[in-house]
Amino acid sequence: MHDKKARRFLSRFNGDVFGWLSPLSSPLAEQHKTLLDGMYDAEVATQDEQLGIFFDKLRASGVLDHTLVMVVADHGEQLGENQLLGHSVSLYRSLTHVPLIVRDPAGMLPRGGRRAAGLHPSCLPHRGHRRWHCQPDRADVCAEPAG
């Protein structure tokens, strides 16, 4: 990033933890909104690329077609919409509209609508005799224990 003003804004923004949480007292300037949107999009693109690498490895090792894959998110992020930042203080679309992508090669899960809150119980009955470990404070994390 070559723009000094943009760098300074981002540096100050990243250093102000309270600023990530609190509502704004005035609307976000357009150039700052564009900057935050761009950084967020870049993060999403990076995650997308990393997931691609991960799935390519699963495919190459032959396990992808024996793997139930769920891509979920616990919330979105407010970047100035409704003069809000972060992911507290509202139930607007910027926080509640999240992806749910399921790749279910064995056809284990029932077809139909799913809610985020139903994901954990949905995957549990289909685990066969194996025990799954779900972190109690993060219902979106569901993984088979090592060994």
Place this chain on the structure above:
Amino acid sequence: MYALSQLGDRDPDQQTVFAEGQTPQNVLNLMLKFKPDLVANYKVDQHRKAIWHEGYKLIRTGQDQVELFDYINDPKETINLVAEQPTRVRRMLELLRDFELDAAEAALTAGRITEQDDPQLRRHLRALGYLE
């Protein structure tokens, strides 16, 4: 690939979805200390609940602030339709109250099961402050 909007009557919830949100206490404490005026303006200390039903989304903040959006034609939620659609608002508030009653009953049932069936889980819940 399916999207909720394509499911029609195969959706187990008949396309009615609920959500609730509460500002974490540590975040609220910080805001009360540094920006108490914003806490009041944005009702940061109020519990929020939302319902999506028949193409509309209603958000109730605290007990008295209600917003209604047409999420198909106004996905960015810019136009509050509360004044234009009082009948729909009443119906959706009723559904929200039904959901609250069901959730309260489910929580009581879950509490009974927890207390009877799993002493280890009960210890964990107590340590986390969920049980007295």
